[in-house]
Amino acid sequence: MSLNIDFLDETNELTEEQTSYIEELLNFAAKLEKIEEESEVSLTFVSNEKIREINKEYRNKDSVTDVISFAMEEMGEGEMELVGLDMPRVLGDIIISVSRAYEQAEEYGHSFMREIGFLAVHGFLHLLGYDHETPEDEKEMFSRQKDILDEFGLQR
Template identity: 70%
Template sequence: MALQIDMIDETNELTEEHQQLIEKLLNYAAKEEQVEDGSELSLTFVTNEEIQEINKTYRGKDQSTDVISFAMEEMGEGEIEIIAPDMPRMLGDIIISLERAKEQADEYGHSFIREMGFLVVHGFLHLLGYDHMNEEDEKRMFSRQKTLLDGFGLER
């Protein structure tokens, strides 16, 4: 068994090949991070305009960005954790701007799929609790991203 991935391309621009590669990358990263089989996540691809609206609504930042993650396992104040024996682990949601990914691939001088891989792994690690709010956490997260991408074959 593998991850249960609900992948939605609201832009209708991702090829079947891209989607399959992203699914394989996520399953590779999940295996490397020892995530339980059957864990669920949602991955949505949107436009710059759509991600800007999401960023404004949920993060108070009125600007587009490349990737936003909403981790289901982060407990907010007053929230109650729901655990059931037969319930799969719900990791959360990753939202990626396809437009921004293309722009950044050009800007950084690597392939579109390398940039997509970077954003997917970045979002996935956020779902698992990684962060980059301080220098130490940033080094840990970015080092892990590089290790996962290199191990999968998406080196820079």
């Protein structure tokens, strides 16, 4: 099983080894979630300043956050679903603040790769419709997240 992942590192801070590891992790998560092969996802790594701008523009929150996801399968008002033969499933975009990931890794006492992996899986699950708006949804999402990371070998 293989996703088509479009990586963009605007910070130029991640190594090829780190992006390969995240690619393996997301493909592992996709396999566990039974996502169709060749489904597409975009993963962009940005600065705190950039994610703050995105958070303000799209969520009306003028603050730095760690990860933002834009699910392509969520239908907005007046939008129509496009379905065609042999078209890949486009899951959406995940945007991660590298600076915030470093800060949180130190704060939580685990590796940068554990944190960036956590954020990538968190964003990926949002693309699949998981959420944490209610206590029940939060329990389901965070449990699934932990299971994926643990099975992959990326424990805290």
